[in-house]
Amino acid sequence: MQIHLRGALLLIVFTLCNLYLVNKICIGGYDVVAEGETIGFVENIEDVTDITEKMDNELYESYGIDRSLADKIELVEKVDFKNNISDKEELERQISDLSDLICCGYTLIISDNETITFKSYDDLLITLAKLQRDYVMDNAEMGFCENIEYKKEYVSKKKIYDVETGYNYLKENMLLNVVSKVRQEYASTINYDTTQINDDTMYKGSVEIIQEGEVGESLVSAEIEYINGEENTRKIISEQIITQPVAQIERIGTLDPPPGYGTGEFIYPVSGTLTSEFGPRWGSTHGGIDLAASTGTPISASDNGTVIFAGESGTYGLLVKVDHGNGYVTYYAHCSQINVAVGDVVTKGETIALVGSTGNSTGPHCHFEIRYNNVQQDPLSYLK
Ligand SMILES: [Zn+2]
Structure with missing residues (x-):
């Protein structure tokens, strides 16, 4: 008898422990069943209807079809492990696949304007990368002039662009401008100054070079910004002079020439x-x-x-x-x-x-x- 009591006590403790654990790791929810197949597990009905309603709206707007996608879905009450709750993205994809007309898409937003929609985020990124590749430069920091965002939404499948058509559309309509910033080092010439000394013993118009000017050279480090491959701005970061320029010194005549003194420039003597x-x-x-x-x-x-x-x-x-x-x-x-x-x-x-x-x-x-x-x-x- 004592043994039985101990057994019963143990059973109670065991059951209480299990209940505690079950509450901790299990949850009441719904299996999402479509065409006889379970495609997910959700905690709330709204997790599914939020998606189907958006798709129904798009179906009506794009095709004028008034139909509820929810009719294709059965929700079966069930207790399951919390771990089994469907990933939201994955569930959206699964539900989206139930329609041959509507799908989940990624719409590219350029400077607050909605443009075209891709079927995946990857397609969107690949298209942007393809646009940048046209102007790629060694060691350049690539970007766009425009502010880029995206949003996920349900759209008609016929509105979906793939990488190739998306690329062509953005290119033809010049919706994006590629910026590439690159740091360059190069040799640059430094122009020389010219000093002119007036000389009243020389006739006006005559010039005598006393010292020939020589250009100098410097090593320039600059940050150059290109837009669609064309230089837009050049910011000089540093300039290291290698050779200084040598000024040119010229003597300039100021004396009025006597009559009969040539200007050095000739005109046609005859119009013939x-x-x-x-x-x-x-x-x-x-x-x-x-x-x-x-x-x-x-x-x-x-x-x-x-x-x-x-x-x-x-x-x-x-x-x-x-x-x-x-x-x-x-x-x-x-x-x-x-x-x-x-x-x-x-x-x-x-x-x-x-x-x-x-x-x-x-x-x-x-x-x-x-x-x-x-x-x-x-x-x-x-x-x-
Ligand atoms: Zn002749």
Whole structure:
């Protein structure tokens, strides 16, 4: 008898312990059953109806179909381990799979505007990565100009974009701009300063370089931000000078030149047609250019100068030579008439002769030469 009592006591203690444990690890809830198969276990009915209602709404909005997905689901009361409560994400996916029209999607929100929806968060991330890959740079910190968020929602399956179509849509509509920030080190040149010293013994317009400038070099470390591969900003972090630049020093003439002193810039002496350029011609060298114009067309001094020759000169025919005082002398040949005499000071643009065909000439034109220290130059590289 005593033994029995002890046994009963033990049984009571044992049962109490079990009840305590059961309450601790078990819970009353519902098996979620669809098409004869258990797809989850929930504590509250709302855990399921929250999902089905959202899907029903979307089904009605997208297709005009008034149907409750909940009809496909049976909830069976049951006590089960707490551990068996379905993961919310997993349950959503399972329920979402029951509809051939609606599914759970991830909508990309760009700067507060809802855009396209992907079937998974992975697809959304892969699409964003694909956009960035177009502008990927070594060691760059990649991002977007726009603020990006996403939201999970139930949508019509026909609204779902895959990685490829999503990428094309975002690209074509230019909804996202890729930012890449990269730190670069590079050599940079440092420009030199130019110091000018006025010199009243030199004519205006003349420049003498006393000391040639030299560029310096530095090592620059910069943070460069690119948007869609184009440089947007460049922030210099540090600059280390390797060689200092050397300033250029120039002497600048301030003295007014006397009349007849050339400016160094030449104008066309005749408005005519260029019929022969400077350089090799018929086995020899053509020492100037030919400007064809009808007989009597005025010939102008190409720059300020002094007439040093005016008259007949062999194959040149009637010829005028003007000395510009700066090392340059110009020739005007084959004239029909000369309007100046030796010693005359002429100004740029002033008529000095008329076009003709005297000397060795096949038709009316002006043969024009520019000589520097008596060496024939190509006039076309001087004329304006
Ligand atoms: Zn000629």
